[in-house]
Amino acid sequence: EAGVAQSPRYKIIEKRQSVAFWCNPISGHATLYWYQQILGQGPKLLIQFQNNGVVDDSQLPKDRFSAERLKGVDSTLKIQPAKLEDSAVYLCASSKWQRDLPTEAFFGQGTRLTVV
Amino acid sequence: DQQVKQNSPSLSVQEGRISILNCDYTNSMFDYFLWYKKYPAEGPTFLISISSIKDKNEDGRFTVFLNKSAKHLSLHIVPSQPGDSAVYFCAASADSGAGSYQLTFGKGTKLSVIP
Numbered sequence: 001e002a003g004v005a006q007s008p009r010y011k012i013i014e015k016r017q018s019v020a021f022w023c024n025p026i027s028g029h030a031t032l033y034w035y036q037q038i039l040g041q042g043p044k045l046l047i048q049f050q051n052n053g054v055v056d057d058s059q060l061p062k063d064r065f066s067a068e069r070l071k072g073v074d075s076t077l078k079i080q081p082a083k084l085e086d087s088a089v090y091l092c093a094s095s096k097w098q099r100d101l102p103t104e105a106f107f108g109q110g111t112r113l114t115v116v
Numbered sequence: 117d118q119q120v121k122q123n124s125p126s127l128s129v130q131e132g133r134i135s136i137l138n139c140d141y142t143n144s145m146f147d148y149f150l151w152y153k154k155y156p157a158e159g160p161t162f163l164i165s166i167s168s169i170k171d172k173n174e175d176g177r178f179t180v181f182l183n184k185s186a187k188h189l190s191l192h193i194v195p196s197q198p199g200d201s202a203v204y205f206c207a208a209s210a211d212s213g214a215g216s217y218q219l220t221f222g223k224g225t226k227l228s229v230i231p
Contacts, residue, residue: 109159
């Protein structure tokens, strides 16, 4: 079974530029998450999709961050414009959806973003 | 406000001995708990989980204990091996709506197993 695929692995941009990350979840996984992991911290949820609908985006800085999941499969996360504090690893994860049952999430390798 | 806390940033253990990693949580709505292991430059990988209706779950060398009254869980690794050296994240799950679950992570504990 193929895992969660993310690209690019690394990205360096200047502040105020824009950047986009791509994620392809495990086949058949209805739930997709984007997490931000700042150095020395645990992953923090930015947005959660159930198929192509948003379940929770309460921690997404909507003035600069946006995400979409077209057709309930692949997803993109965009930052425009980037700030220095956006430097982090952006992790995509997916999980099966079983109603009223928690299941473990499977993570991709992440995209390390450096804003200079 | 951190809902999942791992108060030890690092832990060193001799090979063959027991490693005990601790985690505390504050949200009583959490009903499922997971441990993830992370190597450098990789994403976290699922290790073991426990439902709030249980107090212990075992998988090989890994055992997770849950004390609901104390809002505390721990991961025991016996015997510890050098390959266990990694950052371990505690995560807790709660229903985020529509039967879908959301994970909240602690900051992680870096385990070093010394040969």
